[in-house]
Amino acid sequence: MQSTGPTLLGFDVFNVATILAAVAVLAVCLAIYAAVTVSDPMAKRVKALNDRREQLKAGITASTAKKRASLVKTSDTTDRMRVILSRLQVLQDSQLKEAQVKLVKAGFRSKELAVAVIFARMVLPIVIGGGAALAIYGFGWLGDWSAFKRFGVFAFALLGSYKAPDIYLKNAITKRSDAIRKGLPDALDLLVICAEAGLTVDAAFGRVARELGRGYPELGDEFALTAIELGFLNERRQAFENLAKRVELDALKGVVTTMIQTEKYGTPLASALRVLSAEFRNERMMRAEEKAARLPAIMTVPLILFILPVLFIVILGPAACSISDAFNM
Secondary structure (H helix, E strand, C coil): CCCCCCEECCEEHHHHHHHHHHHHHHHHHHHHHHHHCCCCCHHHHHHHHHHHHHHHHHHHHCCCHHHHHHHCCCCHHHHHHHHHHHHHCCCCHHHHHHHHHHHHHHCCCCCCHHHHHHHHHHHHHHHHHHHHHHHHHHCCCCCCCCHHHHHHHHHHHHHHHHHHHHHHHHHHHHHHHHHHHHHHHHHHHHHHHHHHCCCCHHHHHHHHHHHHCCCCHHHHHHHHHHHHHHHHCCCHHHHHHHHHHHCCCHHHHHHHHHHHHHHHHCCCHHHHHHHHHHHHHHHHHHHHHHHHHHHHHHHHHHHHHHHHHHHHHHHHHHHHHHHHHHHHC
């Protein structure tokens, strides 16, 4: 491709503008699709909780490991992926457990998806990286670019496709942790009220999950699952530890430690949770104040790039037109 238009840093300005316009149109289409197809996530969360309840029942009622294995649902696609990875000897138990932990923290309850994550790490670099290499070096795509730029595009496609599953899971974990952090002080206040009203711990968690399910669905999901595990597991400590493992949040780990200590030593639960709730509310206020303090520095770049040039055009434009007309007369 021979560049015929103006260039900026070696890139054709018209081509870059066309790509940016296409990205903008795609973003608008995705925004319209997201606004039109709004679905209620409650059905999906209820199904996941029912599946977890059935798994706990299966673990209690099944007498042998063979019967337990027959009750676990598996997917044919996942089985095929597992067979392929096993034949290639790339399916390691450590990687599988790590992927399962990340999936749980991201809100995905099925452990079978860990095989899909490992399979995607292997297949995506071959498909995307191989496609980029074939397009660049086989069909002469980006032929007017230098060799270093073409290799940079190929390396970015290869590394980006390999890291894409991990980046997606990391973003999902971060978003879910932030959503849970926002509702944690309110949840602790409701737990204090339930404890003072005489409810048991599992009943209190269930009531808080029902009350906060609409406002904070992620937190309600975790509390509902904890209430189910408190009613089925032999050790209540294990239910609290599972809650700490499922959420990547230090504040919730402190709550879990408090719950375990109150269960072990019989200390008052309401007073300890009240202190934690006050601390979390102060922490949330400090984060809001920190974001407000960073706002002037963040707005400096948009102000210089987008607002000031338009302001100068509006103010100086009429004067410039008048001066140009005066000289042309």
